[in-house]
Amino acid sequence: MRNYVILGDSTCDLNKDLRKKYGIEYVQMKYVLDGREYAASLDWEELSVHEFYNAMREGKRITTTQVPAETFLKAFSDYAKAGKDVLYIGCSSALSGSVNTAMVVAKEVMDIYKDTKIICVDALNSSFGQGIQLMMASKRRAEGKTIEETEQFLLKHRNCVNQCGTVADLSYLRRAGRVTASSAFFGNLIGIKPILISDAKGQNFAIKKAKGARNAKIEIVNYLKEVGTKLENQTIYISHADDEASAAELAVLIKQEISCKGVFLDYIGPIVGASVGPGTIIAYCTGKEETRVGEE
Numbered sequence: 001m002r003n004y005v006i007l008g009d010s011t012c013d014l015n016k017d018l019r020k021k022y023g024i025e026y027v028q029m030k031y032v033l034d035g036r037e038y039a040a041s042l043d044w045e046e047l048s049v050h051e052f053y054n055a056m057r058e059g060k061r062i063t064t065t066q067v068p069a070e071t072f073l074k075a076f077s078d079y080a081k082a083g084k085d086v087l088y089i090g091c092s093s094a095l096s097g098s099v100n101t102a103m104v105v106a107k108e109v110m111d112i113y114k115d116t117k118i119i120c121v122d123a124l125n126s127s128f129g130q131g132i133q134l135m136m137a138s139k140r141r142a143e144g145k146t147i148e149e150t151e152q153f154l155l156k157h158r159n160c161v162n163q164c165g166t167v168a169d170l171s172y173l174r175r176a177g178r179v180t181a182s183s184a185f186f187g188n189l190i191g192i193k194p195i196l197i198s199d200a201k202g203q204n205f206a207i208k209k210a211k212g213a214r215n216a217k218i219e220i221v222n223y224l225k226e227v228g229t230k231l232e233n234q235t236i237y238i239s240h241a242d243d244e245a246s247a248a249e250l251a252v253l254i255k256q257e258i259s260c261k262g263v264f265l266d267y268i269g270p271i272v273g274a275s276v277g278p279g280t281i282i283a284y285c286t287g288k289e290e291t292r293v294g295e296e
Contacts, residue, residue: 002117004085004147006137007075009067009098010040011091013239013269014131022138027075029098029271030065040064040270049267053242053278056172062274066098072105080113085147088120089133089154092202095126095275119151121158124202127272128237128284129163159289163198164223166216168243168279170194173204195219196282197290205294217250220283221257228287231260241268241280250281260285 006022008014010029019026019042029040033055038046047055056062067090079086088106090099099122106118123130133154140150167173173196192209193216199205210216224236236254240247244265251263267273268280276282 002085005079007088008134010271011126012131013127016043022135024134027067027071029067031270032063042269056278064271064274066096069101072102076109080116085117087147089123091126092124093122094202121154124158125198127239129161132161162227162285162287164220165196165282166193169277172277199292199294203294217253221253224285228285231258235262235264236260237284238265239268239282241273241278243279246281
């Protein structure tokens with residue numbers, strides 16, 4: 001069996017320690033702030049977390065790009081030259097064009113390096129929802145599963161990676177075109193927190209409203225309890241957009257209501273953060289397959 005690389009991108013939100021632990025690599029997207037382009041590093045090597053989100057709080061617009069084709073070309077070619085196959089698990093195609101670009105470039109590279117296999121999987125999720133799938137793939141690689149076996153596992157289970165969260169301000173997602181909800185849903189959100197999931201197509205889907213931050217966290221916990229399976233064996237992941245206090249409050253609620261292996265908290269990276277806005281908190285577990293599809 002040929003060795004294969006497990007590759008993510010800037011939307012997977014796995015920090016350096018997790019990437020090292022699971023042997024995961026990633027390709028970078030870019031973002032633009034005040035006319036300057038930055039690499040979307042998950043290690044916050046240029047702007048710090050607080051600088052990034054404070055810019056958004058000050059009303060500055062941050063735009064993002066997908067992974068450039070030339071970045072995929074270099075990465076895939078370098079791995080091929082090193083005799084390695086590649087399993088790329090990319091951000092939901094409903095949110096980014098990166099996985100589609102990767103598929104095109106992968107074919108070009110495989111036409112040159114005939115012995116190389118490059119498989120691109122649409123995670124139908126982002127942030128830790130994508131990151132969890134990268135870690136799943138790493139575990140299966142460690143068990144000796146082939147790249148094809150790992151791909152089939154992901155395709156079968158990707159909609160079983162469950163996401164539920166809320167945002168401080170839905171306008172970021174709406175402006176970025178990254179949320180699905182009826183026009184009536186947007187009618188009155190004063191004091192109301194939208195509850196968002198990742199639907200079967202990988203879209204952010206607003207399923208209900210909660211009155212106030214506390215009730216929103218309760219709704220998130222209820223969702224985890226409803227969809228999660230074998231939660232006692234799981235680590236529940238929480239990603240947040242520079243709001244450690246809210247994330248910690250959610251973690252306490254989870255521990256009170258759910259018997260789980262543990263709760264892990266970390267930041268939402270710059271690409272996802274630019275779309276969801278500061279104050280966002282999202283929780284992830286694995287469980288029942290999400291079959292709902294959001295419609296406008």
